[in-house]
Amino acid sequence: MSKEGKIVIDDERLEAFEKEKEKRRRAGRIMIFWRRFRRHRMGVFGLFIIIFVTFVGVFAPFLAGPGRLVPFGPRESNVQARFTPPFSYESAKDTAASQEASTLEKTVAAFYANYKLNFINGMSTTALPHYLQLSKIDSIVDETTEEELWSSSLDPADYLNANGSLRLPTSFNGSALIDYRTGGKIAFQINPSKNKLTFVSIFLAVRVDSPESVWGGKFKVYLYEAESDLNSANYLASSSVQSYLVSTGPSISLRLIDFRFSVAGLQITTGSTYTVVLDTEIMDIEFPGINQYVVTRSGPAEMDPLRTTNQNWNALDGWNDQDTATYEGWMAYVAVFYVTNKFHVFGTDALGRDILAATIWGATSSLTVAFLAQGITTLIGIIVGTIAGYYGGFWDNVLMRLTDIILAIPFFFLLLIAITLWEQISLYFMAIIIGVLGWAGIARVVRAQFLSLRELEYTEAARALGVSNVTIMFKHLLPNALAPVIVQTTLGTATVILIEAGLSFLGFGDPLAVSWGTAIQWGMTGNTLRFAPWVATIPGLAIFVVVLGFNLMGDALRDALDPRLKN
Amino acid sequence: MTFAEEPLLELEHLKTQFFTEDGVVKAVDDVSFKLHRGEVLGLVGESGCGKTITSLSILKLVPTPPGKIVGGKVMFNGEDLLELSEERMRQIRGNEISMIFQDPMTSLNPVFTVKNQILENIKLHQDVSEDEALEKGIELMQMVGIPEARRRINDYPHLFSGGMRQRVMIAMALSCNPQMLIADEPTTALDVTIQAQVLDLIKDLQEDLNMAVLYITHNLGVIAEIADNVAVMYAGNIVEYTDVNTIYDKPDHPYTRALLSSIPRMDKKISRLGVIRGTVPNLITPPSGCRFHPRCPYATEKCSTQVPPYVEIEPSHFSFCHYAATL
Numbered sequence: 017m018s019k020e021g022k023i024v025i026d027d028e029r030l031e032a033f034e035k036e037k038e039k040r041r042r043a044g045r046i047m048i049f050w051r052r053f054r055r056h057r058m059g060v061f062g063l064f065i066i067i068f069v070t071f072v073g074v075f076a077p078f079l080a081g082p083g084r085l086v087p088f089g090p091r092e093s094n095v096q097a098r099f100t101p102p103f104s105y106e107s108a109k110d111t112a113a114s115q116e117a118s119t120l121e122k123t124v125a126a127f128y129a130n131y132k133l134n135f136i137n138g139m140s141t142t143a144l145p146h147y148l149q150l151s152k153i154d155s156i157v158d159e160t161t162e163e164e165l166w167s168s169s170l171d172p173a174d175y176l177n178a179n180g181s182l183r184l185p186t187s188f189n190g191s192a193l194i195d196y197r198t199g200g201k202i203a204f205q206i207n208p209s210k211n212k213l214t215f216v217s218i219f220l221a222v223r224v225d226s227p228e229s230v231w232g233g234k235f236k237v238y239l240y241e242a243e244s245d246l247n248s249a250n251y252l253a254s255s256s257v258q259s260y261l262v263s264t265g266p267s268i269s270l271r272l273i274d275f276r277f278s279v280a281g282l283q284i285t286t287g288s289t290y291t292v293v294l295d296t297e298i299m300d301i302e303f304p305g306i307n308q309y310v311v312t313r314s315g316p317a318e319m320d321p322l323r324t325t326n327q328n329w330n331a332l333d334g335w336n337d338q339d340t341a342t343y344e345g346w347m348a349y350v351a352v353f354y355v356t357n358k359f360h361v362f363g364t365d366a367l368g369r370d371i372l373a374a375t376i377w378g379a380t381s382s383l384t385v386a387f388l389a390q391g392i393t394t395l396i397g398i399i400v401g402t403i404a405g406y407y408g409g410f411w412d413n414v415l416m417r418l419t420d421i422i423l424a425i426p427f428f429f430l431l432l433i434a435i436t437l438w439e440q441i442s443l444y445f446m447a448i449i450i451g452v453l454g455w456a457g458i459a460r461v462v463r464a465q466f467l468s469l470r471e472l473e474y475t476e477a478a479r480a481l482g483v484s485n486v487t488i489m490f491k492h493l494l495p496n497a498l499a500p501v502i503v504q505t506t507l508g509t510a511t512v513i514l515i516e517a518g519l520s521f522l523g524f525g526d527p528l529a530v531s532w533g534t535a536i537q538w539g540m541t542g543n544t545l546r547f548a549p550w551v552a553t554i555p556g557l558a559i560f561v562v563v564l565g566f567n568l569m570g571d572a573l574r575d576a577l578d579p580r581l582k583n
Numbered sequence: 584m585t586f587a588e589e590p591l592l593e594l595e596h597l598k599t600q601f602f603t604e605d606g607v608v609k610a611v612d613d614v615s616f617k618l619h620r621g622e623v624l625g626l627v628g629e630s631g632c633g634k635t636i637t638s639l640s641i642l643k644l645v646p647t648p649p650g651k652i653v654g655g656k657v658m659f660n661g662e663d664l665l666e667l668s669e670e671r672m673r674q675i676r677g678n679e680i681s682m683i684f685q686d687p688m689t690s691l692n693p694v695f696t697v698k699n700q701i702l703e704n705i706k707l708h709q710d711v712s713e714d715e716a717l718e719k720g721i722e723l724m725q726m727v728g729i730p731e732a733r734r735r736i737n738d739y740p741h742l743f744s745g746g747m748r749q750r751v752m753i754a755m756a757l758s759c760n761p762q763m764l765i766a767d768e769p770t771t772a773l774d775v776t777i778q779a780q781v782l783d784l785i786k787d788l789q790e791d792l793n794m795a796v797l798y799i800t801h802n803l804g805v806i807a808e809i810a811d812n813v814a815v816m817y818a819g820n821i822v823e824y825t826d827v828n829t830i831y832d833k834p835d836h837p838y839t840r841a842l843l844s845s846i847p848r849m850d851k852k853i854s855r856l857g858v859i860r861g862t863v864p865n866l867i868t869p870p871s872g873c874r875f876h877p878r879c880p881y882a883t884e885k886c887s888t889q890v891p892p893y894v895e896i897e898p899s900h901f902s903f904c905h906y907a908a909t910l
Contacts, residue, residue, distance in 0.1 A: 045739070474691055476684065483677075496692070496694055
């Protein structure tokens with residue numbers, strides 16, 4: 017009470033005071049707990065983070081995939097969604113970004129639609145061994161006739177420049193046919209947009225002309241300044257990828273196998289011209305039991321200079337009976353274009369996958385695994401701990417020794433072993449495995465609680481009232497044992513998120529789902545981390561924030577649930 | 584006070600032992616007594632003499648393992664409780680035989696409201712609706728003297744004082760009108776004023792409901808207050824059994840005498856309180872013969888070799904001593 021004025025206590029105030037007093041007196045444990053919890057600002061902040069991320073995770077299909085609604089996590093149908101930024105192109109039509117995005121989309125569309133055209137153009141403009149040139153066209157007639165090949169609905173005026181060279185779409189910078197035996201170099205100019213740093217993705221599309229084929233290749237990309245000697249080692253950046261592809265086409269046909277490949281995040285100064293050199297070294301690989309892929313061409317087989325290099329050549333000699341030479345091989349059609357990152361808020365990874373979308377999808381994956389796994393962990397832990405702690409004796413021995421065994425094996429490696437036993441890992445499967453292997457800690461906590469609870473008089477009182485053991489265990493005692501379990505579960509959820517991210521990072525995750533770990537892995541390929549640090553940073557930050565949120569909340573819960581703290 | 588009818592509860596040679604790593608603890612060894620309807624039997628003895636284990640044995644609540652009832656009979660209403668199934672025992676517990684415990688602070692579950700806990704027992708043993716159970720619960724709380732029962736029934740145990748909690752415990756125990764109440768030192772943890780209130784309450788309720796009460800305590804003053812008959816326990820045996828007046832006026836067993844001489848009395852002037860020499864024996868290897876002989880001032884050779892008989896000195900006054908009625 018202040019010295020100056022008296023506090024007037026009228027009936028109304030008194031009544032309100034009494035009401036509040038009564039409310040506080042009556043407050044159940046949950047209210048008391050909430051009142052204590054609320055005082056921890058950081059804990060409330062953590063709770064806010066968790067609610068926010070859960071929200072993002074649940075609504076990821078709406079947030080991250082343009083126009084796609086997939087109710088349960090990122091499965092097959094969402095694979096495409098991962099590659100697109102989390103905004104619909106349609107809804108952002110008027111912005112400059114959307115125009116660029118739409119150009120990109122058209123570019124990609126044109127690239128797919130006109131591959132025949134580009135194929136021809138590639139041959140006419142690039143110096144390649146003669147036998148791979150027109151002869152190739154002549155022979156690819158099994159399904160696609162030459163006539164069909166040429167009867168493009170496009171008017172040549174639409175795609176040819178005045179000098180007869182191909183007019184490529186805006187961002188389309190080069191294409192080439194590359195011989196698998198020699199590999200080849202393709203150089204093209206890029207001129208990044210003036211006002212924005214450009215992140216370059218190069219897509220490599222491969223056309224394999226074979227019914228069944230296995231091939232692999234080494235792809236190297238160099239970035240040169242425009243005036244440099246393209247054969248020198250003075251490149252600004254380089255990146256290499258080795259890749260294999262198995263294709264089992266039905267027959268010799270003109271197939272475009274889309275293989276995306278990229279320079280890993282080259283960062284380029286605006287306004288200057290650069291040259292990108294794609295150096296390919298393509299291997300053909302022998303697999304016993306797989307027939308050699310065959311491409312027919314005219315001309316005598318004996319004249320094929322490469323014939324002797326293939327060990328299976330003799331076995332395939334019979335293909336000559338149609339008076340055409342056969343040789344094993346493939347043709348790769350390489351087209352390169354680059355993508356600017358204007359439309360991608362957090363940029364893209366090396367393959368042009370939008371990082372924001374991936375991070376949003378990552379929330380779904382991580383939280384699905386985290387909640388499910390921790391739920392299983394807690395459930396098993398509670399049951400095991402309750403039985404061991406309440407009954408004691410034999411069951412205590414059996415269950416606790418089992419717990420010891422599980423704790424004695426390094427958890428992460430046990431997990432890796434368990435996961436590698438199955439070929440295809442889904443998020444749910446991963447969650448179940450983490451949950452089934454992770455309950456030991458909770459079981460111990462619950463058991464310790466029950467060891468003291470079962471000695472308390474209210475346990476004995478309940479038994480003396482004729483309450484059954486199961487009811488005593490799970491109804492009377494469990495609520496008393498829950499406080500440390502809640503804390504442990506909250507902190508454990510953070511651990512599961514880290515474990516899930518770790519597994520995905522190492523490539524043991526769900527191949528069809530995007531997880532934060534996977535996204536970080538995208539950012540670690542090649543030189544990406546150096547040139548495009550955001551790729552790994554954004555999902556990394558997401559992990560950091562969520563784990564921090566869970567830990568802050570766990571600490572606040574620990575304080576709020578501690579019975580020794582008064583108020 | 585005499586009870587002509589058949590006893591409600593009859594313990595015959597009850598033996599309860601604990602099988603520990605150090606050996607077999609003979610906590611209750613050959614205990615027999617009778618309890619009639621409307622009778623209050625005080626079970627007295629120092630700590631660790633087997634009082635509580637006797638009561639737990641009646642309800643078959645001895646923690647197993649390590650404890651085990653190895654012999655004897657517990658006849659209740661003509662059936663041997665030791666032979667009954669666990670299922671049937673659960674119906675008896677809280678319904679026909681109730682128990683209240685020593686520490687009211689820990690006897691109530693802190694996470695549930697009092698209503699929750701009282702109603703649970705009612706609903707467990709009686710086929711009543713939620714509303715009926717609630718009314719019954721409030722009635723019980725009024726009966727045990729809790730003011731504003733209708734409001735307070737929704738409170739959590741921490742909002743009650745120790746005495747009030749013990750009243751709640753008694754209300755819970757009485758919720759199914761049991762024929763017998765086992766009170767295991769229900770007033771030990773309470774201060775003297777509250778003790779007297781709770782004792783009065785138990786006594787009143789016992790008379791109103793004509794219950795049999797087995798009142799366990801180490802406080803001879805409380806026994807004088809409440810009990811009709813008294814059984815004095817020492818090291819797992821009942822050493823003396825008689826009515827409450829006799830135990831104070833003409834105690835026979837040397838242990839009872841020593842016990843009484845060690846507490847101050849208002850009716851006699853004693854300059855120095857008596858002391859029982861030695862300590863309570865280890866029940867894994869109890870003394871041979873009479874278990875009290877190492878501490879007994881009258882012990883002879885015979886005492887250390889032969890187990891004494893139960894001697895009925897007067898009608899319903901038993902003493903477990905070789906020299907009963909002669910010392």
